[in-house]
Amino acid sequence: MTKLRTCGSLTFAQEPSRKESSLGKFSLPAMICIIVLFVAAVVIASPAQNVVFTTLWSFSAGGDGANPGYESLIRGTDGNFYGTTSLGGNLGCNNGAGCGTVFKMTPSGTLTTLYSFQGQSDGAFPEAGLLQATDGSLYGTTSWGGLNGSAYYGTVFKITPAGTLTTLYSFCSQHFCTDGRTPMAPLVHGADGNFYGTTTAGGTGCDGWGCGTFFKITPAGALTTLYSFCTQPNCSDGNDPSGTLVQIANGDFYGTTSLNGTVFKVTPNGVLTTLYSFCAQPPNCPDGYYPYSGLVQASDGNFYGTTSSGGANGGGTVFRITSTGALTTLHNFEGYPMDGFQPYAGLVQASDGNFYGTTYNGGAGNNCNNGCGTVFKMTPSGTLTTLHSFDGTDGTLPYGGLVQAPDGFFYGTTNAGGSYGYGTVFRVGVARSCATCRR
Numbered sequence: 001m002t003k004l005r006t007c008g009s010l011t012f013a014q015e016p017s018r019k020e021s022s023l024g025k026f027s028l029p030a031m032i033c034i035i036v037l038f039v040a041a042v043v044i045a046s047p048a049q050n051v052v053f054t055t056l057w058s059f060s061a062g063g064d065g066a067n068p069g070y071e072s073l074i075r076g077t078d079g080n081f082y083g084t085t086s087l088g089g090n091l092g093c094n095n096g097a098g099c100g101t102v103f104k105m106t107p108s109g110t111l112t113t114l115y116s117f118q119g120q121s122d123g124a125f126p127e128a129g130l131l132q133a134t135d136g137s138l139y140g141t142t143s144w145g146g147l148n149g150s151a152y153y154g155t156v157f158k159i160t161p162a163g164t165l166t167t168l169y170s171f172c173s174q175h176f177c178t179d180g181r182t183p184m185a186p187l188v189h190g191a192d193g194n195f196y197g198t199t200t201a202g203g204t205g206c207d208g209w210g211c212g213t214f215f216k217i218t219p220a221g222a223l224t225t226l227y228s229f230c231t232q233p234n235c236s237d238g239n240d241p242s243g244t245l246v247q248i249a250n251g252d253f254y255g256t257t258s259l260n261g262t263v264f265k266v267t268p269n270g271v272l273t274t275l276y277s278f279c280a281q282p283p284n285c286p287d288g289y290y291p292y293s294g295l296v297q298a299s300d301g302n303f304y305g306t307t308s309s310g311g312a313n314g315g316g317t318v319f320r321i322t323s324t325g326a327l328t329t330l331h332n333f334e335g336y337p338m339d340g341f342q343p344y345a346g347l348v349q350a351s352d353g354n355f356y357g358t359t360y361n362g363g364a365g366n367n368c369n370n371g372c373g374t375v376f377k378m379t380p381s382g383t384l385t386t387l388h389s390f391d392g393t394d395g396t397l398p399y400g401g402l403v404q405a406p407d408g409f410f411y412g413t414t415n416a417g418g419s420y421g422y423g424t425v426f427r428v429g430v431a432r433s434c435a436t437c438r439r
Helices: 029-044
Strands: 052-057 067-068 081-087 099-104 113-117 136-141 155-157 165-169 193-201 213-217 223-228 255-257 261-265 272-277 303-307 317-321 326-333 353-359 374-378 386-391 410-414 425-430
Touching: 052 386, 386 425
Parallel strands: none
Antiparallel strands: 052 425, 067 081, 081 099, 099 113, 136 155, 155 165, 193 213, 213 223, 255 261, 261 272, 303 317, 317 326, 353 374, 374 386, 410 425
C-alpha cells in the first residue's frame, strides 16, 4: 500500500517498509489519512490526477528578458531561483532584441532582473545556466562578445546576488581562438576550488577551426585549456561539448559531446577517455544520437542522460551508462502526439528516486507543430509517465531541465510561448494533500 512519510504539505508518495505497513501502529487520525492517501494512489494512473502545473512568469521581451537559455534554473542558498535569458533586457543592444539577462525569481513567482548584458566587454547571449559557488556569488558564461570582439567568442562572468557583474575571462584571447570560444554549458565548481567547463568551438582540433575545449578557470579568472576536442583520428573523441559536466568522488569529470556524439571521461589534468560513441548500432542509430545535454550521476553510481534524436522511433532516448561505458537504452520516445520527442535537456533524480525531465517537442498539446513539449517522470528501470503536455499558452519548447525544491515541486523554463511568446518559468509536481494529519 502506498503512503506518505509526511501528511501535512504537498509531497510525493513513497513505499513503506514491511514493518511500517501495519495499520495497528497508527492513531485513528493517521489511519484515516492513510486511507485517503491510498485512494489517491489508486487513481494516480490517470495522467491528469494530482499533477499541479503553474505558470509563474511569462517573459515579455522587455526589461525582464526573453527566451530563457538552454540549461536549468538553479536554486540559491537563499531559497530563490536564478537563471538567464538569452535575449531581452537592454533593448538598446542587438538591434532592439536585447542581449540577455540574469534574473532572480521567488518560489511564488516574483521576478527581478539582476543584470542586462550590454553586448560589449561584458558579453551577450548567456545560453547556459548558472552556478552558485561557496562564496555566494553566481558564475556563468555568455556565448557571444567579450573584450575580443562581438562575434561568437563569449565570456566567463561572476555576478553577486545583488547584481554586480565582473567579467573574469574573454574567450579568443589567444591566436585562432585556441583557448576556445562559444561556451554553451554551465560551469562546475571543482573539488579543488577552481571552475571547470567546456566551449563548443575553438581549440586546436578540426584542422585548426576548433571543435571545442575543456578548460579550468580560477576564481580570479586565470584560464587553462586542458583538452581540445576532435584531436583524435576521425574525431573519435567527439566535438561540440554542449552539456553540463559532472565531477565524481575521485575527481574525474564525465560529459558528452553532441556532434560525433560521445560520452567521455576526463581527468582534472585533461586526460580524456571516450567511453561510448553513439550511433554505433546500425541502422539509424537505435542507441540514440546527438546527446545535447550532460549526465547526472544517480544514487546507484551509474550515469543517466538523454539523446535528442535517434532511438527506435527517431525521437531520442533516455539511457543509462556505467563508469566503464556499458550503455543501456531505457526509453525510446515515440514522438507527437505520444510521449514527446527531442529531449534536449538532461535529467534530475528526485527525492523519490525517479528521474524527471523535459522534451522539446511532442506531447498532447496541439497548438504547436509537432507538439509543444512535455514534462515527464521515468523510473530507474525505464517506465515513463508524461506529467504535463505544454499547449503554447503555458509555454512551449522547454530546452532546459528541471530543479526540485524542498516543497517537492519541480521548477523549469520554456524557451518560447506563454502570454507574450517569449518563454516562461513554471512549477509542476504531483500533489498530495492531507491538511490536518501527520505521521
